[in-house]
Amino acid sequence: MTIFDGGGKVSKPIKIVLAIAALLIVYSFLPLIPFWLMQPAPNTENNQAAVQKLSKNEGTYFSFLVFSDNHAGLIFNDAATLKEIWHMNREDRSRKVPIDFVLSAGDVTLDGKTAHFKAYKKLQKLIKWPLIATIGNHDDRKLFKKYCGSEKLAFSNRNAYFIIADNEGGAPDLEWLEAELKKGKEYDHIFVSMHKPLFDPYQQDWYNVDNAPWAYKLRKLFAEYDVDMVFSGHRHMFKHEEFDGVDYMVTGGGGMLIEIPEADGGYLHYVRVVVNNDYVTYEVRKVSPPLWEYVTYYFWKEAIYWVRDLYGSGYILGRNTKILEPRVSGLNDKEYWFE
Numbered sequence: 639m640t641i642f643d644g645g646g647k648v649s650k651p652i653k654i655v656l657a658i659a660a661l662l663i664v665y666s667f668l669p670l671i672p673f674w675l676m677q678p679a680p681n682t683e684n685n686q687a688a689v690q691k692l693s694k695n696e697g698t699y700f701s702f703l704v705f706s707d708n709h710a711g712l713i714f715n716d717a718a719t720l721k722e723i724w725h726m727n728r729e730d731r732s733r734k735v736p737i738d739f740v741l742s743a744g745d746v747t748l749d750g751k752t753a754h755f756k757a758y759k760k761l762q763k764l765i766k767w768p769l770i771a772t773i774g775n776h777d778d779r780k781l782f783k784k785y786c787g788s789e790k791l792a793f794s795n796r797n798a799y800f801i802i803a804d805n806e807g808g809a810p811d812l813e814w815l816e817a818e819l820k821k822g823k824e825y826d827h828i829f830v831s832m833h834k835p836l837f838d839p840y841q842q843d844w845y846n847v848d849n850a851p852w853a854y855k856l857r858k859l860f861a862e863y864d865v866d867m868v869f870s871g872h873r874h875m876f877k878h879e880e881f882d883g884v885d886y887m888v889t890g891g892g893g894m895l896i897e898i899p900e901a902d903g904g905y906l907h908y909v910r911v912v913v914n915n916d917y918v919t920y921e922v923r924k925v926s927p928p929l930w931e932y933v934t935y936y937f938w939k940e941a942i943y944w945v946r947d948l949y950g951s952g953y954i955l956g957r958n959t960k961i962l963e964p965r966v967s968g969l970n971d972k973e974y975w976f977e
């Protein structure tokens with residue numbers, strides 16, 4: 639195939655390929671149009687109402703889906719979440735296991751404005767299962783209560799106990815949390831959702847909780863109560879860690895434009911969890927961005943990291959040998975961790 643024909647013009651096959659590519663890009667944008675026109679779910683469809691819908695569930699074999707950081711209210715984010723929801727809604731296609739609900743680990747809005755919550759409520763309407771939301775640091779508290787309901791709740795579903803904690807500002811209410819963990823001991827499984835993770839999912843990053851005593855304490859507490867899984871978001875990536883037999887999942891790929899390289903976990907995704915009596919398994923469902931978003935953002939994000947990886951003079955221009963002190967002092971004092 640020649641790119642240019644004899645007259646220096648673009649050849650016909652190339653024109654056809656470009657036209658198809660343009661059509662696919664336009665097609666990938668279209669789902670936003672009905673989304674903009676639709677009405678949001680009513681405010682009565684909140685966390686408490688979602689929990690109510692679970693009360694008649696029976697049996698000990700079930701599934702639920704988890705996503706986080708959809709940050710509704712920005713065109714890029716909503717387009718990506720719309721695509722994720724389309725995939726989520728197909729999760730029961732094999733008709734093997736009932737899917738009980740969908741859990742969001744927080745940052746449901748771009749920045750907590752009313753318009754952002756309305757966009758979130760539209761997304762909620764498109765999800766065919768009850769949606770339970772955790773509050774994130776970008777979600778205005780007053781509006782979260784109005785649109786999503788209680789930001790601190792615990793409920794049982796079949797043989798599992800779910801605790802939705804509020805740690806958008808850092809440490810959660812420890813007394814309440816421990817009381818709920820005690821109740822959870824009556825069930826086969828305990829799952830916790832809290833927006834901010836208890837470890838650094840991306841170590842050379844601004845989010846730094848590995849040196850915070852409350853996070854350390856909480857890991858010990860969750861181990862003591864045999865928690866199965868702790869879901870978080872906050873960092874826009876996927877990361878799984880295990881401490882003392884507890885699985886910690888950062889699942890912040892729910893729609894927000896991702897800034898972390900794909901190779902390090904920076905990709906759009908949600909998680910499917912299956913509980914089979916005593917056993918819990920999970921799968922990460924990677925979702926590619928809509929084509930128009932790939933060509934305008936995701937391709938360039940990866941390209942910039944590729945260029946960054948070429949950076950560095952190899953010590954011709956400077957030896958980079960200065961040791962930098964940690965910002966927090968007392969890190970190696972025992973009292974710092976156990977006060």
Ligand SMILES: [Fe+2]
Pocket residue numbers: 707709745776871872873874890894
């Ligand atoms: Fe976020």
Ligand SMILES: [Fe+2]
Pocket residue numbers: 745774775776833871872873
């Ligand atoms: Fe966050």
